[in-house]
Amino acid sequence: AATSYFNSQHTADYSRLGPCNVEDHPLETLLLPEASGCGSYCRLSPRLHLPVSPNSSTSSSNPSSSAVQASSTRCSAAPLPTVVFFSGFQLRSAYYTPYARWLASWGYACVQYDLALFHIVPDEVEVRVPCC
Numbered sequence: 001a002a003t004s005y006f007n008s009q010h011t012a013d014y015s016r017l018g019p020c021n022v023e024d025h026p027l028e029t030l031l032l033p034e035a036s037g038c039g040s041y042c043r044l045s046p047r048l049h050l051p052v053s054p055n056s057s058t059s060s061s062n063p064s065s066s067a068v069q070a071s072s073t074r075c076s077a078a079p080l081p082t083v084v085f086f087s088g089f090q091l092r093s094a095y096y097t098p099y100a101r102w103l104a105s106w107g108y109a110c111v112q113y114d115l116a117l118f119h120i121v122p123d124e125v126e127v128r129v130p131c132c
Contacts, residue, residue: 018106020051020075046113047093049104051075080109087112 012018025048032042053075065102087093087102093100100110 014106017102018051019054020102020105021054021108022101023052024048024101025050025052033050043116044113045115046111047097047100049100049110050096051080051104051107051109052130074107080107082109082111084111087114 007103027048030044030046032044034042051074083103084101085093085096085103087096091113096112100112103110
């Protein structure tokens with residue numbers, strides 16, 4: 001009996017967007033301290049993706065594609081579980097924004113950021129050997 005209750009009440013299709021709407025917030029650019037060794041690339045550009053209640057008028061809406069019903073506490077109660085999502089090798093965070101928004105649609109706050117350092121670097125610069 002417990003198994004059938006669990007299967008009928010708490011299953012979700014995680015291949016689709018979750019029950020929450022998502023708000024995207026570009027955050028203020030941060031300057032890392034020079035002591036971090038970042039040189040002239042000390043600029044950090046963060047973005048925050050937040051889950052919000054489906055009744056929020058300022059959020060982008062998700063299609064009602066999930067079997068899970070949203071509750072206002074699930075989508076906007078603080079503290080939210082948080083994911084810091086760093087992009088892959090030499091890729092900007094924008095390539096992964098759909099994944100960050102998907103996480104937010106399931107109730108996670110998701111922070112993405114770009115570093116000025118991670119622009120595409122030409123091959124000749126990558127293979128350059130520092131001189132003695």
